[in-house]
Amino acid sequence: MDKRVANADAVIGRVRDGATILMGAFGLCGVPENLISALLRQGTKNLTVVSNNPGTDGFGVGLLIENRQVKKMIASYVGSNKFFEKLVLSGEIEMELNPQGTLAERMRAAGAGIPAFFTPTGYGTMVAEGKEVREFKGRPHVLEPSLRGDFAFIKAWKGDRWGNLVYRKTARNFHAVMATAADYVIAEVEEMVDLGGLDPDGVHTPGIFVDAIFQGTNYVKPMEPGPKRKRDEG
Amino acid sequence: MDKRELIARRVAQEMRDGYYVNLGIGIPTLVPNYLPRGIEVIMQSENGMLGIGPYPYEGEEDPDLVNAGKEPVTEIPGCCYFSSADSFAMIRGGHMDVCVLGALQVDEKGNLANWAVPGKMLKGMGGAMDLVAGTKRVIVAMEHAAKDGAPKIVKKCALPLTGLEVVDLIVTDLAVIEVTPKGLLLREVAPGITPEAVQKITEPALLRAPDLKTISI
Numbered sequence: 001m002d003k004r005v006a007n008a009d010a011v012i013g014r015v016r017d018g019a020t021i022l023m024g025a026f027g028l029c030g031v032p033e034n035l036i037s038a039l040l041r042q043g044t045k046n047l048t049v050v051s052n053n054p055g056t057d058g059f060g061v062g063l064l065i066e067n068r069q070v071k072k073m074i075a076s077y078v079g080s081n082k083f084f085e086k087l088v089l090s091g092e093i094e095m096e097l098n099p100q101g102t103l104a105e106r107m108r109a110a111g112a113g114i115p116a117f118f119t120p121t122g123y124g125t126m127v128a129e130g131k132e133v134r135e136f137k138g139r140p141h142v143l144e145p146s147l148r149g150d151f152a153f154i155k156a157w158k159g160d161r162w163g164n165l166v167y168r169k170t171a172r173n174f175h176a177v178m179a180t181a182a183d184y185v186i187a188e189v190e191e192m193v194d195l196g197g198l199d200p201d202g203v204h205t206p207g208i209f210v211d212a213i214f215q216g217t218n219y220v221k222p223m224e225p226g227p228k229r230k231r232d233e234g
Numbered sequence: 235m236d237k238r239e240l241i242a243r244r245v246a247q248e249m250r251d252g253y254y255v256n257l258g259i260g261i262p263t264l265v266p267n268y269l270p271r272g273i274e275v276i277m278q279s280e281n282g283m284l285g286i287g288p289y290p291y292e293g294e295e296d297p298d299l300v301n302a303g304k305e306p307v308t309e310i311p312g313c314c315y316f317s318s319a320d321s322f323a324m325i326r327g328g329h330m331d332v333c334v335l336g337a338l339q340v341d342e343k344g345n346l347a348n349w350a351v352p353g354k355m356l357k358g359m360g361g362a363m364d365l366v367a368g369t370k371r372v373i374v375a376m377e378h379a380a381k382d383g384a385p386k387i388v389k390k391c392a393l394p395l396t397g398l399e400v401v402d403l404i405v406t407d408l409a410v411i412e413v414t415p416k417g418l419l420l421r422e423v424a425p426g427i428t429p430e431a432v433q434k435i436t437e438p439a440l441l442r443a444p445d446l447k448t449i450s451i
Contacts (some may be wrong), residue, residue, distance in 0.1 A: 004282055012340075026282075026300065026304070026318075027300065027304035028297070028304070029281070029297065029298060029299075029300045029304065030298070051393030052318075062434075065349050074360070075358060075360050076356035076359065076360050077357060077359070078358050079357035079358065079359040080304070084255070085355055087357060088450075089355060093435075095356075097356060097358045097359065098361055098362050099362075099363035099364050100280060100318070100322065100361040100364060101280075101321075101325055101326050101363075102321030102364065103318075104317075104318040104319045104321070104322045105319065105322060107319070109320040119326065119367075120368070121326060121363050121364045121367040122328075122363050122393055123346075123397075123398060124397070125363060125368070125394065125395045125397065125398070126350075126394050127363065127393075139372040143262050144282060147261070157298075159296055162251070168297060168298045169283075169296065169298040169299045169309075169315055170279070170281050170282050170283050170299055170300055170301075170315060171297075171298040172282055172316070173281050173282050173317065173318050174317070174318045175316055175317070175348030176317035176318075176319065177318055177319040178427070181268065186404060204317070219431045221297035221298075221426075222297070223295055223297050223300070223306055223351075224300070224304040224305065224306075225305070226293075226295075226300075226303070226304075226305025226307075227289045227305065228287055228289055228290060228291060228292040229289050229290065229291050229292075230291075230292075231291060234253075
């Protein structure tokens, strides 16, 4: 078994107009940079993108949005991308907001063969409008459907030719759950290792979930701003 | 003392050794600076981390290590990482002891509105709806009134809700108020502030605790 492909361009042709793609990342942390670049070059349109955020102006999912390749965005927080906001206000892009945990659980459910589930999250709020409500132990719960992708774009730290993956620090975020919830899962890794090169106890995504894997190149890995400590503060 | 510091210092007094805590953006992020000595409180970040350390030194940021506000952070010994699905199993499964969030409005039933700003496009709720639905104790940390002086503690939230009957405690620059089945219970007032002054900028009638105290920092 060898799931390795040469690069993103070698598999991106599978993605057709109108596809639903799960894209891991939390803000700019853990962006599948090579796959997004290949999709930009291919120009595939009318995509539904599921990602916690729409990237930023100029990076990540934001690049696909600027290139008008995205028809609908399913996310939990979109405050980091001004151009996306403009397209939403002008009706040029569709937006569906999910509570972050509901978003993760919808994909976890899809990956585990669960078509829908009840959760108290969002009960009594805008996100519960039009959804079935049922009481369990006296508390109202909202019925949420599972969420599956045609594709998942996964970025990991290390991987092997069977598709076993290890992520690094908070770059794991949505990747691990998204890898379980799509028909065709493509993983790009910073380092491809030989079989046996990953500690079997430390594998985060077992290879069974992955269909294709390649070693990415030229990672930018930009960072969003934040406060810094000064040396004399200790 | 700065209003925000007073609120953060008072919220910090609610922390106990062994608590797992999630802090929202704004005033809540100041709480770790004022934790009581000798206790260990583990901070969770919903993007997949337990054991957040301080902000990094300039030049030592790691793009693979950010908090839920997407700011670069550091890890402390004992830290661990996990997926978003595991993270929200902690939050939604009732494993988190406390979350501290800001608010636009809180009402007398403990309903919370904190994600949709009036007149602006919806930016999303992030993890807030999950946190208030699943965490054992929800503390709101905010300034008592809006910038224009309008009450933020109201009879009924007019803004889009984050959660229904979810708030347990409200800590402001003027008061500490507990949400009880009978209504809002004024437990503490800030130094130099009378209960009447608090009531004046609070829409619903406040019940007064028999042992009403002054906030002590």
